[in-house]
Amino acid sequence: MTDASPPQTFQMDGHDVAFTPGQSILTAALAAGRYIPHLCFHPEFTAHGSCKVCTVKVNGQPHASCTTPARSGDVVESDTDELTQLRLNLVQFLFAEGNHFCPSCEKSGACTLQGVAYELGMTTEHYSPLFPDRPVDASHPDVLLDFNRCILCELCIRASAIHDQKHVFALSGRGITKHLIVNAESGRLADTALALSDKAMTVCPVGVILRKRQGFAVPIGERRYDHQPISAVAVGHRPKEDGHE
Amino acid sequence: MTTLDLAAMVQRHGGDATRLVQILHEVTAALGYVPPATITELAARLGVSRAHVEGVVGFYSFFSAAPQGRFRVRFSDNITDQMAGSHALCQRMLDAFRVELGEVSRDGLVSIARTSCTGLCDQGPALLVNDRAIARLTPQRIGAICSLIRGEVPLPQWPENLFAIHRLVERRDRILAAVMQPGEGLAAAVARGKAATIAELERSGLRGRGGAGFPAGAKWAACAAAPGPERYVVCNADEGEPGTFKDRELLMHHAELVIEGMTVAAFAVGAQRGLVYLRAEYPFLVAPLEELLARRRAAGLLGRAAGGVAGFDFDIELHVGAGAYVCGEESALIESLEGKRGIPRNRPPYPVTHGYRQRPTVVNNVETLAAAALIARDGAGVVRDVGTPKSAGTKLLSVSGDVARPGIYEYPFGVTVRQVLDDAGAVATQAVQVGGPSGTLLAAREFGRRIAFEDVPSAGAFMVFDQRRDMVAVVENFARFFAHESCGFCTPCRVGTTLAAQMMTRIATGVGSRRDVKDLARVAGVMKAASHCGLGATAGAPVVAALEKFRPAFDQRLRSLDVVPTFDLDLALAPAREATARDDQAAHLDEESP
Structure with a gap:
């Protein structure tokens, strides 16, 4: 070229x-x-x-x-209408699969799943929710893992393996039982090598990997996708101020 | 607990992390499960992350990180097993040990679960206990098995007749009637030369027998032409499609032909190593196959200068799967061979250029390799001269279900469904599922159609349902199968198969609504359009076909409402009824009461 x-x-x-x-x-x-x-x-x-x-x-x-x-x-x-319908259904699948309660979520307004759902005009999750039992992991002094919101995008896995060279995250299970695991016999994040400075801390598109003691630092209404829709943010139109981080 | 010398075990496998699935089989055979501490130690000894090992354990149905019974019983849950009464037999055993499905008895003696089709549909119902398979289950046999388990009789001391696998071959043609002396195919290929051997295969018109029908000659040619210092030949013996058991017959009684085909393939493409990926549900094939490979080594047909051909160093090893249907997909199979979770790869690149260990690899079905051996010896005509112009050769069908004579039938391609039904002694047939759940569901008016790639393709399953059968129950079984076997990589298949299974169960149990029927079609459409591999792309097909062809069976199950509340007050009381061991009328809410 x-x-x-x-x-x-x-x-x-x-x-x-x-x-x-x-x-x-x-x-x-x-x-x-x-x-x-x-x-x-x-x-x-x-x-x-x-x-x-x-x-x-x-x-x-x-x-x-x-x-x-x-x-x-x-x-x-x-x-096209056909592809928008397809994508809407896939996002509804994800909402039905996990436990997504936007109003109480720290990531609301800066969440990719929520942003895409708005973009696709989603008004209901349509399918019967599966309500999986996914206990949170609050063992780490500085980081909370709320698996309820995981959409299995594997970004934290890739970031930890490729960028951080730590393999803190991986997948286990199969099919609908597939789930995120951490690299510790105890199954607790506190017993892994995760550090706050890791790339894996920054890539979660939803609200699974959260810093503790930082809740609602940016008020709802002033977050990343509150200013502009995700379709504008994703192609590089800068919002007035970056929410959340 | 048995102690395990993991250091020695890992060393026997050369410390090679790609041997992980085989190592986990050894651990499971010794301990019954893979304890968390063992996972940690294995990871350290293999030089991989602990989470990787845990993820592999969690992927395969036959591995578990939680304690299992000393006797691990798995009932085959194909629809043909179900039709032959497997659920009642399973319940009998659950009652005998007072244990819940999927759980371990309190004394740790036994765990009882269901598993996908174990490939004994011609002689079901069937089960697996630890690493042994038992067919033709009856209440008497279940009673005998319960006694043996209760007496903690070690499996090698169980009566040998319990483990007998019957041979039911009803029609032989080119492949099943062939007699080949070891090395004949290879000698003919060597005489002909590498390029001419591939050309002969191309001339034969042989297409892959695993279902997709890719031309075998083109596959070999692409692999032979791919650059690289090493090549592999893989025999796909992960016969997981429910209702299929023809590879079981080939590997039990014609394995020489299959291994000959692998050797011919290796010679033609220039491969140094062959791998047989055998499904774990066929444990009775492991020892005979190992013996056959040893015999061929002793005869000089494997190893250095195989077949006396200078420079042709080729050997074959056996890998055993671990209960994952998706590993029948060739790129997922390769991932599994490499000791990983069996997730289909993004393609291109294809295995012929980037396969096992990213090297050029031919992956062929068992039946394809058997046919290739015959072509090498007898020439292209052995396949070309029978069948149809677009589907050359013969096809092995695994006939099961409502027929007088279940078993293996080898026909030239182009045989009509009706002919097969007549030969197998089927009467009052309502439907036939050709090619298994991912294949084609045919109603009676379609029985004039032909088994051929251009009409009704088939990987070999042929399940027959007579007019007594409830087609909603049939399709529900298929929907549950796909939900259980989805690898979970992509959203449409991971979530779609589970949503579809839930809707089918609602309809089958009489609490479905018209909305469920509409949503089933919608979910099937999403899976077909957006799934990562063939599993998701075809998972909705039986539901869509059944809705089109057997709609009255659905409609009579529906409540007349458009929407049925997902919360059912009476159903919510079920745990309370169970806890109090009551199921009388007073323990139920009246339908009409508020």
């Missing part, structure tokens, strides 16, 4: 989107200011495509846009 080579493009919802080789449909679209709803993708980590919220149609076939390489000439559909 020298300056001389002509830019490669694919078409998305009728617009040309330029990309550089190696970019996925999602990263190219975001860089071009075109938002595709997503949850488990983070620009600093290799995409793995588990949440499927970023599903688009590529030449008529559904694919997760975060793991699908951008290809010259492809025709991509993203902002």
